[in-house]
Amino acid sequence: MKTKIDYGGEAWNIVIGCNKVSQGCAHCWAMGMAKRLAAMGQTQYAQVIDADGNWNRRTVFQANKLGEPLRWKKPRNVLVSFMGDLFHQTVSRFDVGQVFDMIEATPQHTYYVLTKRPERMADILTLRDALPNVLLGTSVENQKAADERVAPMEYLSQAKWRLFASYEPALEAIDWYGWEFLDWLVCGGESGSYARMMLPRCARSARDFCAKNEIPFYFKQWGAWAPLGQLDWVTDKTKLKYKPVEVAGETMLRVGKSLAGHMLDGREWREMPRCHS
Numbered sequence: 001m002k003t004k005i006d007y008g009g010e011a012w013n014i015v016i017g018c019n020k021v022s023q024g025c026a027h028c029w030a031m032g033m034a035k036r037l038a039a040m041g042q043t044q045y046a047q048v049i050d051a052d053g054n055w056n057r058r059t060v061f062q063a064n065k066l067g068e069p070l071r072w073k074k075p076r077n078v079l080v081s082f083m084g085d086l087f088h089q090t091v092s093r094f095d096v097g098q099v100f101d102m103i104e105a106t107p108q109h110t111y112y113v114l115t116k117r118p119e120r121m122a123d124i125l126t127l128r129d130a131l132p133n134v135l136l137g138t139s140v141e142n143q144k145a146a147d148e149r150v151a152p153m154e155y156l157s158q159a160k161w162r163l164f165a166s167y168e169p170a171l172e173a174i175d176w177y178g179w180e181f182l183d184w185l186v187c188g189g190e191s192g193s194y195a196r197m198m199l200p201r202c203a204r205s206a207r208d209f210c211a212k213n214e215i216p217f218y219f220k221q222w223g224a225w226a227p228l229g230q231l232d233w234v235t236d237k238t239k240l241k242y243k244p245v246e247v248a249g250e251t252m253l254r255v256g257k258s259l260a261g262h263m264l265d266g267r268e269w270r271e272m273p274r275c276h277s
Helices: 029-039 093-105 118-127 143-158 200-213
Strands: 010-012 077-080 110-115 134-139 162-167 184-188 217-221 225-227 245-247 250-254
Touching (some): 118 143, 134 184, 143 162
Parallel strands (some): 077 110, 134 162, 162 184, 184 217
16 A cells, blocks of 8 residues: 655554654544544544544554565665554564564565554564664654663664654654664654644754764654745745744744645755665
């Protein structure tokens, strides 16, 4: 299945289901999508949400999808289980092993594995050699998450795995000291009806950290909110649907994901992961 995530290509949802673990999960887009898919009759998604459409702490390993990458002859960027968490505590070590066996068997593809549980990822992958065609990532939305998740990621770095951080939604500026091992950093704001705003200092501090440490930086989007100074097309604030909001010295506008765009300080930042030498 093709994904709309702009750096992705193919969604390989071998595991679906999750539960909220931190502030970044508050408006989980995957949970909302699971609710819609369940309503459309995809019964596997009905197994991972409750009557109110919230994650029910269960996961489903879709064994019928295990062989999908073998059928993709041309190289693809593959997002692994972005409708769940491969390293959720309910996913067995055996099933995780099957996924990484398939990744190893299909070196023509590049796989992106994102988790909010990097400590379990590090624990399970201890006995495996690092694979060059996979990037292991963790989500980081604020300083608390960064402090909690840096140690297992650093451990994986020492084991020669390629690593990335998904700073999305970027809810507060982070001191990135200690994350110099990253091979990639993706930054983005939140979209949707209840989107929280990302202030420019969040994106700029991440960008500047990457520039200092020669880490590719990918600015994905502003999200639903954007600072007035980044929106060249705004000529009359009185015609905007929502009133501007002053936050920490910034004039923030709710204009929607499409209009907010992904320009940061007058340019695109679409750098892709570095390779190990």
